[in-house]
Amino acid sequence: MLLRMTIPALISVLTLASLAPPIHADDYGLPSLGSGGSSVSIDEEHRLGRAWLRQFRAQTQAWQDPITQRYVESVLSRLLPYSDIGNTQVIVTLVDSRLLNAFAVPGGIVGVNAGLFSFAPSEDAFASVLAHELGHLSQRHFARRMERIEETQLPTMAAMLAGMVIAAGGGGNAGLAAMAGSQAAFIQDQLAYSRRFEQEADRVGLEAMADAGFDPQAMPAMFRAMQRLTSLQGGNPPEFLLTHPVTESRISDTQSRADQLRSTTSSGDPSYAMIRARALLKLNPNDPTQPMTLLRQDDPPKTAIRYLEALIAAEQNRTDTALDSLDRLARELPDLSLIPASAAEIALDAGRRSAALERTQRILRLAPGYFPVELLRADILLQTDPTQAFDVLRELSQQAPEDPQVFTLLAEAAGRSGHETWGHLARAEQLQLTGRIDRAIRQLEVAEEVAKRDNDFGMASRIQQRRKVYLTYREAAQQL
Incomplete structure (x- = not known):
């Protein structure tokens, strides 16, 4: 979540705001202060979730780690096959924050803080949090809570929403004061609904975990660990518990349900421990001994220890040592593409472009379509063959239309390869994806001028259509 109250506030915006009348499916419309219909459609949830994600990106520090x-x-x-959320496309956003948190937003947005990897000792524990969040989405808790709000018909909605937006923007004290002024009966009603929704998400998540081959016992174990952490912090709960409070009865209920489900033993796959190593190093960049100490506490596979040692060597500019270690690991674990991908990253960071490009090409022959390496290859080509990079990134932008990093690279590739109009358009897309809509509109205007200058009327027409979408987005945003 955001700093302190920020994410709970933003999640509450989704929970408490009424929806405006439906807008075009591609406009990413924002919540409105006006009352909506009696229910929230799946399409409205989709639009609202995409809009929220853009606002979220504008106010948080993303963790760029493909x-x-x-x-x-x-x-x-x-x-997902066991979480009953239909055909919703899930979009993952990683947050550069050491706070223990994850969240799900209507429309299939799932967020994960780097701090969750630090706290969750195993893949099962990590999956238990994601399964719980998918449970909220499958039960459509946002839509159901919206219906409940309409039933209460209390006049505090605008004040509460305003307070939450203030808190989300960094004015924590003012936002909290505005929220504190809302009617207590309304808050108590929503808390009662929240407790029920948490139990439902637990139940659905546990069943999904068991069906997917994860150990459901990890969920009550995580709840107990969170409860212990709260005690150690003097009653100050982790960020996750601000919106997902854990009680003894909830732990008991979850444990009882987990006991009725099939438990599994760990497969021995070191992937999670290696990803956790990446997160620990990200959270402790100035003290490489700290990530190793934290990782060893939970008895990880030895291969994960070796992986982290290689990453630390790279941080210390011992590039050859890091690459040799990762190459040996890759030969021992040939099915884990993340290992050679990490080696290619390290080679590029060390300025060894030719070697890095050769590594990416080798990986893609064995694991075609592996997105982190496709993106890394495009980044390398930016320096060596901008025209080819442009072609690769245009294709990647079709595969990942919600990824700002792709459009950042595409804008640069377009500029270097002489595709001026595309450069401005890609930059506009990157800006709107990160919530900077006014700048995005200005960038589109420049793109349209260039397209008309070059007599590219097809591109000019495309840009005009995008501008209409951007303007609708801005109009909706101004209602908050």
Whole structure:
């Protein structure tokens, strides 16, 4: 979540705000202060979630790590067939924060803080949090809570929403004061609903975990660990517990349900421990001994220890040592693409472009379509063959239309390869994906001028259509 109250506030915006009348499916419309219909449609949830994600990106520090993101997506792909959320496309966003937190937003947005990897000792524990969040989505708790709000018909909605937006923007004290002024009966009603929804998400998540081959016992174990952490912090709960409070009765209920489900033993796959190593190093960049100490506490596979040692060697500019270690690991574990991908990253960071490019090409022959390496290859080509990079990134932008990093690279590749209009358009897309809509509109205007100058009327028409979407987005945003 955001700093302190920020994410709970933003999640509450989704929980408490009424929806405006439906807007075009591609406009990423924002919540409105006006009352909506009697229920929230799936399409409205989708639009609202995409809009929220853009606002979220504008106010948080993203953790740009395609290898970790691909891993999180792989865990979700195991859970999704058993989570009953239909054909919703899930978008993962990683947050550069040491706070223990994860969240799900209507429309299939799943967020994970780097701090969750630090706290969750195993893949099963990590999956238990994601399964719980998918449970909220499958039970459509946002839509149901919206209906409940309409039933209460209390006049405090605008004040509460305003307070939460203030808190989300960094004015914590003012936001909290505004929220504190809302009617207590309304808050108590929502808390009662929240407790029920948490129990439902636990139940659905536990069943999804068991069906997907994860150990459901990890969920009550995580709850107990969170409860212990709260005690150690003097009653100050982790960020996750601000929106997911844990009680003794909830732990008991979860334990009882887990006991009725099939438990599994660990497969021995070191992938999670390696991803956790990446997160620990990200959270402790100035003290490499700390990530190793934290990782060893939970008895990880020896291969994960060796992986972290290689990453630390790279941080210390011992590039050859790091690459040799990772190459040996890759030969021992040929099915784990994250290992050679990490080696290619290290080679590029050390300025060894030719070697890095050769490594990416080798990986893609064995694991075609592995997105982190596709993106890394495009980044390398930016320096050596901008025209080819442009072609690769245009294709990647079709595969990942919600990834700002792709459009950042595409804008640069377009500029270097002489595709001026595309450069401005890609930059506009990157800006709107990160919530900077006014700048995105200005960038589109420049792109349209260039397209008309070059007599590229097809591109000019495309840009005009995108501008309409951007303007609708801005109009909706101004209602908050």
